[in-house]
Amino acid sequence: MARDRRVKYTKMILRESLIKLLLEKPIARVTVKELCEKADINRATFYTHYTDQFDLFKQIEAEFIADVNSYLDNFTLEQGETGLFQLIVKIFEYVEKNSELCRVLLGRNGDMDFQTHIMQIVGKRVFFEWGKRKKVDEIIAEYIYTYVATGSIGIIRKWLFEENQESPEKMAALVARLANKGIEAFIS
Amino acid sequence: MARDRRVKYTKMILRESLIKLLLEKPIARVTVKELCEKADINRATFYTHYTDQFDLFKQIEAEFIADVNSYLDNFTLEQGETGLFQLIVKIFEYVEKNSELCRVLLGRNGDMDFQTHIMQIVGKRVFFEWGKRKKVDEIIAEYIYTYVATGSIGIIRKWLFEENQESPEKMAALVARLANKGIEAFIS
């Protein structure tokens, strides 16, 4: 009942080949033909698993989000500001470990939809930690949430392409401080 | 020496037609054929002006950035916090006036490259206003700059797709406050 090893290999090599291609050019410039040539997989085989290159791309994104979630689930956090800080450290560590994929998904060849999606996923966790302790107006809160989440991803993206990367701890301290200050500005 | 009216029309109608198409689907799903049919322009004519649909798209983005810049150049700002606030109000007013195009360029069908680009352009202005008054560490400053700029664009994007939009003044007040607080957190 376990999944066929051939299928595993096919999906794996196609996945890796697409990521390699996306390091060079946007998904819109990638053809199914060249992807299959790079992966050394028959085109007909590709079509038994995916409808087109975008389909595969979406699945890579979905797997990434699932992986991030399960990764973050494995940590029990302390209460208060320390817990929030720890969470952000973990996020930076994860990005560091998966830098190639992150560069593809968050870089210039990534798509906006995913950006928004990952922002909501990660942002909710951070915001949840913070929300345990503070209260703000509803509409304002959503905007602050958006601001903090997109701003943080912006920092991650910059950090991701930096020559001499600062440590995850330093970055987390920076982000946590920015988030807290921005949020505190609106406590009634 | 003035540009031929036929050329003006061709470029204009192609531009408008592409924007209409981009309200429905991403640029990768748009074909030159359908674009030309929508614009009622011969395909051969399209190829005398652009290499492909991406080329036209890039030009639309470039024109947008040029337009934003010249728009913002037309305002002389007061000194200090009032000046920064005024600038942000102007940005929100601009977005409101050009909401259709902004929805295309900043929405889910926009591309990340443009997002980064516009972030730098607008962010530099805001940061310049702020930089007149404060001093911070170099590397930290760049991260804060990135954070504030991407966060602000995140807010603009959310606002752009809202049912009952808050006024530009209210939004500007929110953004200015968030920017100032985040920045002040790092003054030595």
Place this chain on the structure above:
DNA sequence: TAAGTTATTCAACACGATGTTTATTAATAG
């Protein structure tokens, strides 16, 4: 290990979009 299942490959196909070229027509600038 053997048997039956199933994924992959290969070749071929019709189809549509691409990018280019030619001659022709129509609009424009001066």
Place this chain on the structure above:
DNA sequence: CTATTAATAAACATCGTGTTGAATAACTTA
């Protein structure tokens, strides 16, 4: 008005697409 030049229409080779049927190879399970 005239010379210029842009847009059109039709045709073309080329390429990627998505699907098919038969042959082959690898896998799972008993």
